[in-house]
Amino acid sequence: MSKQRVKANVENGKAHRRGAGVGHVYETLRNEIIELKLAPGSPIDEVQLSERFSLSRTPIREALVRLASDGLIETLPNRATIVSHIDFLGLPQFFDALSLMYRVTTRLAAANHDPADLERIWSLQKEFATAVNARDVLTMIAANRNFHVEIAKAGRNRYYTELFTQLLDEGRRILRLYYSSFNDELPVQYVTEHEDMIAAISDRDVALADQLAGRHAEQIVRQIQAFVIADPKTNFSMAI
Amino acid sequence: MSKQRVKANVENGKAHRRGAGVGHVYETLRNEIIELKLAPGSPIDEVQLSERFSLSRTPIREALVRLASDGLIETLPNRATIVSHIDFLGLPQFFDALSLMYRVTTRLAAANHDPADLERIWSLQKEFATAVNARDVLTMIAANRNFHVEIAKAGRNRYYTELFTQLLDEGRRILRLYYSSFNDELPVQYVTEHEDMIAAISDRDVALADQLAGRHAEQIVRQIQAFVIADPKTNFSMAI
DNA sequence: TGTATTTTTTTTGTCGACATAAATTTTCGC
DNA sequence: GCGAAAATTTATGTCGACAAAAAAAATACA
Known part of the structure; x- marks a missing residue:
């Protein structure tokens, strides 16, 4: 039997184009952080996000790296990543x-x-x-x-x-x-x-x-x- | 025979700790761009970099995303990524x-x-x-x-x-x-x-x-x- | 019962492989 | 010979899986 590949890549039943997912995750999380829907200090779980957006962890991680560059989240090495505290x-x-x-x-x-x-x-x-x-x-x-x-x-x-x-x-x-x-x-x-x-x-x-x-x-x-x-x-x- | 895993993760014979590679790649490329060792407009090849630093493409990509956030490189979707032009x-x-x-x-x-x-x-x-x-x-x-x-x-x-x-x-x-x-x-x-x-x-x-x-x-x-x-x-x- | 040590669990970091989009080359019709 | 379509190549985007590090749980020992 030949290997088959199931292409998921959807959220809310809406299919994404290749490469569009990362930007979507980035914008969505960015908004939720800025509007305090995600509380400062609250943990960010990669697996949970990958389920929510129906993407693998790789593109999720890319979005998180960008958010970290913006200072919106903080990445504790090898451990949690959290929404940045308000200073x-x-x-x-x-x-x-x-x-x-x-x-x-x-x-x-x-x-x-x-x-x-x-x-x-x-x-x-x-x-x-x-x-x-x-x-x-x-x-x-x-x-x-x-x-x-x-x-x-x-x-x-x-x-x-x-x-x-x-x-x-x-x-x-x-x-x-x-x-x-x-x-x-x-x-x-x-x-x-x-x-x-x-x-x-x-x-x-x-x-x-x-x-x-x-x-x-x-x-x-x-x-x-x-x-x-x-x-x-x-x-x-x-x-x- | 059980699967065996060869841990490479070295550059110049110097072993890296887990998680340290990304920062090293980021700093190295950043310096080379800033000091014009990499000319503006010159293409950046992920595979070439992954060979140079003895890392897989995943951490290389993370470093590139950071450089893109800094505006030091530009990512053309689905195609090349290049060193940013001087404006x-x-x-x-x-x-x-x-x-x-x-x-x-x-x-x-x-x-x-x-x-x-x-x-x-x-x-x-x-x-x-x-x-x-x-x-x-x-x-x-x-x-x-x-x-x-x-x-x-x-x-x-x-x-x-x-x-x-x-x-x-x-x-x-x-x-x-x-x-x-x-x-x-x-x-x-x-x-x-x-x-x-x-x-x-x-x-x-x-x-x-x-x-x-x-x-x-x-x-x-x-x-x-x-x-x-x-x-x-x-x-x-x-x-x- | 309280503390130190070992084991298990959880989550991150990395890897190799596959799929896909764009560029490049080749083939085909005229 | 020339332009368009098809096939190939090349590099990116994404995936599932494994490994390592830290935390949590379980065990051993006093």
């Missing part, structure tokens, strides 16, 4: 870098954008406003991230865009914690702040764009800092 | 980000360093000066990179340190091109500029550190730009 001790550094990137990217967007950029930015701003009105926290956070990434892209500097994206994604985990305790009132003032920033970009007013972005960053940082200080329980439960 | 078109953006990181990290070092940091920085500065005197280009470039990374570490902000390290490593390929045409006279003025920067850091003079780092960056950028413009042949041969 509360490094929060001041994080805020410093985040603020600088807010300013630099918005500044560059004012200098380098074109009309098509503005359209995309407006579109994402509308998504953001809608989510705020609908009190939909997860969508709001994701839209906020996409809004600022789009501004960064309009600035046309891939180095800043990459660092900023990474910071915003790390920040989504923190924002998720923050807003989960304030589920009812979402930050309506951010909507108008965003609109002021768009206006400054559109006017190519570099100095104003810089200033507004700086204030916007300060605002966010201050709110999160107040939250972390006011709720040491969170600090205790999330950091090892 | 000459993106050089202005690169210089902008590099300059900002020079300033921010040196500034933070002036604010946050401790005596042990200064010792390490001085030690690397001495290595740099020695290499300049010895007209040893590769060592000079590597020491310069380590010098600035150490300053960044003294600044105590891992986000800046990571981006800066990445930029400096990308920059090593460009510097390598630049100095290979000026093999005889190495930049002695950088030695004194470095020493001025150390003095400003040591004095905790944040404003001066920022200023000196900015000028240092301008100096480097101006020299490389002049080189790229003056030698379009390089431009042609390296960019796709």
